[in-house]
Every structure is written in C-alpha cells, then in structure tokens.
Amino acid sequence: MKKYDAVIIGFGKGGKTLAGFLAGKGQNVALIEKSDKMYGGTCINVGCIPSKKLVDSTKVLKNKRLDNVEAKEKFYAESIDNKNALIGALRGKNYEMLASKDTVTVYDGTGSFVSKNVVNVENNGENIQIEGEKIFINTGSTTIIPDIKGISESKHVYTSTSLMELKELPKKLTVIGAGYIGLEFASMYSEFGSEVTVIDMADRLMPREDEEIAERVKAILEAKGIKFLLKSKIEEISDRNDKGYVKISGEMGENEVESDAILVAIGRKPNTDGLNLEAAGVKTDERGAVAVDETLKTTADNIWAMGDVKGGLQFTYISLDDFRIIRDNVYGNGNRTVNDRNVIPYSVFINPPLSRVGMTEKEAIEKGYEVKTGKLEAMAIPKGKIEGVTDGLLKTVVDAKTDKILGCTLLCNTSHEMINVVAAAIKAEQKYTFLRDMLFTHPTMTEALNDLFGSVK
Template sequence: MKNTKLIILLVLAALIALFFAFDLQQYLSLAELKARQADFNSYYQDNPLQTLGLFFGLYILVTALSLPGAAIMTLAAGALFGLATGLVLVSFASSIGATLAFLVSRYLFQDAVQSRFGNQLGAFNRGVERDGAFYLFTLRLVPLFPFFMINLLMGLTPIKARTFYWVSQVGMLAGTAVFVNAGTQLGQLESLSGILSPAILTSFVLLGIFPLLARKLIDIVKQRRALNHFEKPAQYDYNLVAIGAGAGGLVSTYIGAAVKARVALIEKHRMGGDCLNTGCVPSKALIRSAQRVHDMREAGEVGIEGVTPEVDFERVLESVQDIIRKVEPHDSVERYSGLGVECISGTARVISPYEVEVNGERLTTRNIVIATGARPLVPEVPGLEDIPYYTSDTIWELRSHPGRLLVLGGGPIGCELSQAFARLGADVTQVLRGERLMPREDTDAVAVVAQHFEKDGIQVLTGHDMRHFETSDGQHRLICDHRGEEVAIQFDTLLLALGRTPNARGLGLEEIGVQLDKRGALQVDEYLRSNIPNIYGVGDVTGGYQFTHTAAHQAWYAAVNALFGRFRSFRVDNRVIPWCTFTAPEVARVGLNEQEATAQQVPFEVTRFHMKELDRAITEREEAGFVKVLTVPGKDRILGVTIVGAHAGELIAEYVQAMKQGLGLNKILGTIHIYPTMSEANKYAAGEWKRAHSPQKLLQWVGRYHRWMRGNQTPAKSQPAPSEKPASR
C-alpha cells in the first residue's frame, strides 16, 4: 500500500515537473489561442471527433493534475467550439478531472490526516456528512477559493465520491456557461476595436457580476433552507422585536422606530440593562467618589493642610444610586414609548424565528434581535457556596464598610473596583491566577497602573490558583496554591470579578436550532445574523467585545440589516473598536498593542510621548503615563494606540477617528490643539514620529542652502541637539 502511494505520488510529481520544465503553460494563454485559432479551426474541420477527444482528455488531465490553465481552456472551448459544444465539453471534463484529483487526494492523504487530526476534525466531519453537498455547491457556485484547492481538500473529508461528482457537475455549470460564452465572443474578435462591441462588453460584465449574483442566490437558498420547516405567519405584529433593554436592544429599537417600523422591546428586569444599573454608570460614579477622597488626602501637595476625609460607605453607595436615578430617564419606558417603541416588561421566549412569547402572549415578528447581555461568571470552587459573596451585579447592595475586601480577578472590572474601594478605605487584596494585572494590555502600561495600586495600598497577589474556601471561628479564608505552596488569605468581604458569561441559554434559541458556541454565546456572522437569518445578535450575548459602545455600534447594523437586508446588507465594522479601563491612571486602547502585533507577526514601529513632558499634565499633577503609537514601518499609518494617563478614555477618541477615516500621524500633527490641554499629548506623539522620520539627507542640503543665503561657505558650527521636551508654548 505504501509503495503504491509513493509510486503514484512520484508519477504525479514527475508529470507536473515536466509540464513546467517544458514550459507547456505558454500554450495555455489567450495570446497563443488567438495566434493558432485559424490553424486549429482548419484541423477541427478535417478531424472533428479526434479534436474533441483530444481537447476533452487534455482538459481532464490539466484539472486532475491541478495545473494552471483551466480558466484559459474554458475560454478556449467557447472560442473554438462555440457555446453549446464548448459548454458540454468543459462541464463534463472539469467534473471528471476534479473528481480524479479528489480521489487521488483521498487515496494518498485522507487516512493520514484523519488519523492524526481526527479529534479536532470530528465536528467538521459531522458537518460535512450532514451538509457537505450544500457546502460544496456553494463553493462551486461562488468561487471563493481556487477549484483545485477545493478538489484536494474535499478529498480529505468523508463526503462520498459520487456526491462530489454530481454536485460539482451541477455547481460549476452556471459559472462554466458564463466563461464559455465569454470565450465565444473572444473567438470572434478580429481587432482591438472589437473589444468595444456590445457582445464582448456584455460577456465581460457577466464575468464580473456572476459571483455577486451567485452569492445573492446562495444567500436566498440558505435563508429558505434555514426557515423552510417553520410555519410563516400570514401577517406580522411587528417588523422587529428586541429582547433585552440594554444598549443593544435600546439602539436597535430606536433605529427601527426612527424609520417608522413597528418595533417592540422586551425586558424582564430593568430598562438600561447592566450598563445603567450595575455596570458603567454606578462604577464610574463610585470611581469619582474615590477620586475625591484621594484628592483630599493628597491636598497637602498643593499647600492645603488638615484635610482628613471620613468615608461614610452607606452615603457613598446611596450617592451612586442617586446618579443611576438621574441617568435613568434617558433609558426609560416613557422616553422610548414616546419615540415609538412598544416596551414590554416580562420574560421572553423565542418559539420560532417568527414568534416570541411573553406574559403568555405570542407576538409575531419578521425579525428578532437578541440583546440579552451577559452575567458575572461564578467559578465552581469548593466551599464558595458557603461564603456570602458579591459580583459586579450585586456589589451595589453593599452599605457597610467592607473591611478586608478580597477581589478575585485582574481584568478591567476587578481593577477598577479594587482601586475605588481601596481609596474609600477598604483593605483590598486582589488575587490573580496569572502573572500580572490586565493581561490584554502591554506590560509597560500595566506597570504604571501597578505602581499606583501599590501607592493606594492594594495588595496584588499574582500566580495564585484558587483551591477552596473555608470558614472557621467566623473567619473566611481562601486557600490558594502559589508555586506549589499553600497560601491562606483571610477576608471579610468577597468580590468575584472573573469575567462574564453570555445570556443566550434559556431563551428557546437552542430548541429551534440556533447555534451557540462552547461558552453559550450566540454565534453570528459578519452581518450579525445567526444561522437562522432573521434572528440577530448584538452585544455581550455574542461573546465578543463586551462594551456598551460596541453593543450600540452593532445594534445599528443589526437593525438596518433586519429591516432593509433584502435591498442591501452591511458588514459590521469591527476594525476600530476602542476601550478604556477606568483606573487611575486610565488605560485606553484602540487597534493593536505591542504584544498583539508581536503575536500576530505584524511589522510595526513604536513612537512614545511621556505625559511628564506635557505642560497640562504637569499643572494637573497627572504626570504618570504615556501615549504609545504603533505605525507601519516607515509610514505614518496607525496600527494601534495605547494611552496611559488621566483622561485617557477621552484622549483616545482622536486616534479612533484617525484610524476610522484612514488619517495618519501627519494629519494629527497638522491639527491645531488648544494649549494647555491634555489632548496636546496626541499632537506631540505625532511630532515624535515626525522627528524620528525627518529626511536627514534633505535637511543637510537645506542647511547648505541657508549657509549660502547667509553668504557663508564654511561649514556651520555644530548646534546642540534639540531637547526631547516640546518647545515652550
């Protein structure tokens, strides 16, 4: 068996090598076709069957060996034999050749690939067995990949050979007809002026638009296939129903109502979702209170003595609720009802792609948007069930001093709340399994934050793996493993900040066949459609960027695609997604950082500007941090930006716009920034890039010009190097 496979492989390699060694591809070109067309036509007239047979065999050989030239031969078939004969020849020859390549690939490689990667390919194999014919048909009809790759790769899958043949025969027929027809027009071309003939132009237009039409047809077939076993209502109550009244649900229904669609918004708890009630709004209110306490403690630095703040935890947390109540009207039922959104309070369940049940009533709708967000992750750790604990959802119920606060998790939520409570007087210990805070950020950014955590009295324990919780004599303890050593951490209050889990289960989605991933996140495509095309997902429930502004951003695409997708659909634009961790100093980012660019092997240059060189930062006594810009080597195109410092979340916006609009650092440098402001840091970072990329040779000639203008032909005296700090303003 092994010897047979080796012989076949060597024969194939020899044939392919001979093809290139003798430069046979020169005969498979349009120029060669036109040059020999008259001779070929004469030979065809004298030997029709022999000519057809030779062409048929050659086409099969070229396709079976995956040689370049099949597209040219398809055009040649039209030019030499006409549309009908050429189409029949190419249709069968291409399918036979493709099947031969498929069989050879299967014989030589399938066993080895499946035995080595069988576990990883299990789900894929099952999908091919179930939907392989349809998947292959889409690849044949819409040529996203070269056909020779499809032939070889499909040979490694469990799809049956006869299925592969007939699907290829049918799937390639339309595209083959378009190419053969173009060939018939090229065959009639007598001079360059003939290129402008209506027939030639029409043929090339067909070549250009065929993939678009084929893709549209595939989309229609997929949609009907996904929905054909559900009963479609004769009429609908709504054009769109959104489940979840966080940012995703609010924005999608707002847009729907704005374009005069009838929309409903279902929320089982509170309008505004996590952001308003337990996330962004309360956490930033708490951080502001903590900042005021910190400022009072540091007032001695500016000559204000005798300021010793006393923190009343109950009043602080009540003030947070006051802020929520002030923001609440922006997301209220009253406001959205006034905008034309029908707001329904209750627990929703999706019965079918067209029906949502709430409060015992079934609502019919053309489209559904799932915007149910996520919930805090609660780990399965022995003893945790016996310990009272808080999460980012429930910490706002706290009204007394937390005492020794143990925070589990080193991500944005854990870091923000750790620092806020530490500044309000809690004794905070933050425990991480990893080796540093905020693992998604660069080490230099994290180092600045870690220094401030140390000043704020936060004890950060890295490399501590949780084992179990225990309570004895009224004392709570977490037992961890730290590099093989058992460590006991005592605490009074426990806060879990270990990430969030999508809220996609329990909505009825799985029962109707909507696909969720291993984490339970709703799987959506680039148009935010699930595998059932009129059910969309936005925000945290999709498991991607878990930010309020991302959910709102996606909601626009979901609403527009749901309501107007039959005319045009828009791919969600996730190229430029910014985020900020609101510690002190803040850490804001957009695009790639150094560790991501390195991991992805993206070439980059780094430009830094330190806040300690910025006048406004000095006056504000906020000198910690920097602006770091990653650019394409030798160019000012921005790949990503990290800003560490006061108001970093505000400063990053200029770079977000620049990346979105394709503006480089030269444009930022040429933009007037008010003095003295923190935003000048962006301009000076651009100036650092410009200085590093100044044309030294040109400047030498400019220097000579200026000496000449002064009438001085001797070399100028050396000048001191310019200061790293920007000139005085």
C-alpha cells in the same frame, strides 16, 4: 395571540435604540425585559454608569482630604446613595422614552422561544405568547461564577453588581481575577479606603497589553496599597467569625486571605440560559454565544442578535454599532457589516485610566510589520501637573514603511478622551505626522499627542 412587526428580547443599548428607531417608522414593537431594575441595559444599571459614578466619587474624596476611617465610610455610603439616585433616574427615563410611544409595548417578564416567530413571556408564573415577524435577541451577559469550593455558600462573595449595592465600605476587599473589571474595582475601592488584595493565576497583569505598560500599571496600583497575589490558585472560600477567607496555593505554599467582601471578577458570559434557542433554530458557538454572520443574523432567517449575547467585545458602543448594522441591513441598503469595525478603542478606568487602540509593538512585529515606536512619560505633560495626576506612560507603534499608526496605548490622566483622537486618525488612515503636527488647545492632555508622536523613531 398578539402580533408585532418586531419583538426585542432585552432592554439593552442596542435593543432600546432599535425599538425607538422602529417606533419612529410606525412599526409595532414588543420589548421584553425580565427585570424592572434593568431598563436601559447593563451599562446604565450595573456596568459603566454606576461604576464610573463611583470612580468620580473617589476624585471628590481625594479633594476632601478625609483622613479618618469613619469619615471615609460615611462618604462611601453617600456615594452609593448618589449612584443609586442617578441610576434610578436614568432607568426611569429609559423606560418612559419607549413605554410612552403608542407603537411600543414593554413586557415585564422572561422571554423564551416557542418557535422562530413566537416568544413566550413568563412573569410571576403567568405566561403569554406573542408573535413577531422579526425577532432580535439583546439579553446581554452575566457574571461567570467559577467552580470554587464554598463560593456558593459564602455570605461574603459578591459580583460587580452586588458589590456596588453594599452600603458599608469593606475594610478588606479581596478581588478574584486581575482582568479589566477586577482592576477597575481594585483601584476604585482602594481609593475609597479599602485594603485590597487581588488574586489571579496569571504570572503578570494584563497579558494582552504592552508589557512595559502592564508593569507600570502594577507599580501604580501597588503604590496605592493594592496587594497582588499572582500565580495563585484559589482552593476554597469559607466563612467564620463574620469574615470570608480565601484559601490559596502557589509558589509560596498555602496562604489564607481574610476578607470583609470577596469580589468575583473573572469575566462575563453571554446570557442565553432559558431562551430555548433550539426551538427557534438559533445556534450558539463553542463559547455559548449566539452565532451570527457579518450582518448579525442568526441561523434563523428572521432572528438577529446584538450586544454581549453574541460574544466578542463587551462594550456599550459595540452594542450601539450593532444597532447600526441591523438598521442598515434589515431596514436599509445593506452597506454595513461587522467587518467595518477595524478600529475599536477601549479604556480601563483604573486611576489613571488605561486606554488603547490598535496593536501593541509585540503584536505588530508578530504580524510582520517593521515598526517605529514613540514613548512619553505622563509626568512630562503640563496639564497632568496642573491637575495633579502625573503617573503613567504613553506609547505608540508606527509602520516604518508607510508611517501609518498601527496602535497606541495611553496610561495617563483622561486617556479615555485622548484615545478617541488617535482612533479617528487611524480610521482616516493618517500618517503619524498628522497628530505630531496637529494644533491642539493648551493646556490640555490631548496636546501631549504632539510630543508622543514627535518622539517616534
């Protein structure tokens, strides 16, 4: 049995970065990945990068001003090809980056625990076992498939992964779930030219977001032609006449939605099936995520977990920070923990993108803060007018007693870039006047922060 200083199960952001770091220290590392289509992890292959590449293609499509359906369908097929070419290149680069190192061995196959130090790797019926002094779980997450009658039998049901492989643009797309993933895909496919219907049991969009912002998102998406069927329960999915049909019930009684493609987007869950965690003494929490402490150590003293598999926020940059925490605690001075992550910005790539950091006004009040707020319409931003993207609303929440920024939500052009500036100011514990009076280049979207924070009262 071959022995390694470290065995990493999963080729995701945290795992691959850790493998490179350990190789640089001269350690022998085994990296296990069950699919040769997943080198580099979820983000590169089936998540952030391919979806944002397609989002970028919709902007190109808008500039082309293609009016007829055939031209749009051809452009969509070309966009899928371009996305696949990009992903293939990135995947290959990620593989070679590690496989070319003398101290890294990449194992193709499914990893599962035999004991807390021994991992079995199964590939096409063949099994080998390897031993690791330290073991790191980085197996990511997988799409949740709800228990709906007919969902497994339908040939028109897709996940976010499989939908992006579809070369033919669906004329009618039904999205099950109005969460962040569902809204991103609804926005994107609407831009490509699909007729999009979104179904959800909730009574409003984005219940965790500021209500005014969420209503603005709904209005913007409806203006693109997206139809929302909220407070609706899905009773059954069936196929007939080469179409998929989603039967729903709600306040308006029963209804049926005809679809060329049905996207399941109700969320993702930690990917722990088949790991045989019990054999290693690794416990999971009530949601099925690998249980970890503040340093990401599991209930086994030589095993850590990083990325989506441990639950919590499912962002690539969280996985990268998980690596930093493990690097500092397992191989460094032990200064970093998950408790240091008190400022985490995020973006939802609808058009225009929604980005947020910190609390909403409602959350701040519920936590006992006395607040001041600021608000700015996106149409007031010169750079937005230059680029022809004027939809949206910007809001911020400030502690009235200390003038510290409690939170900020930006629904506007390039908000995914702007939010990082606000996050940095919050992390540095600056008062809102810091951004109000900051010198920004002109014309830029970021200079709108002058006006947003200048409106605080």
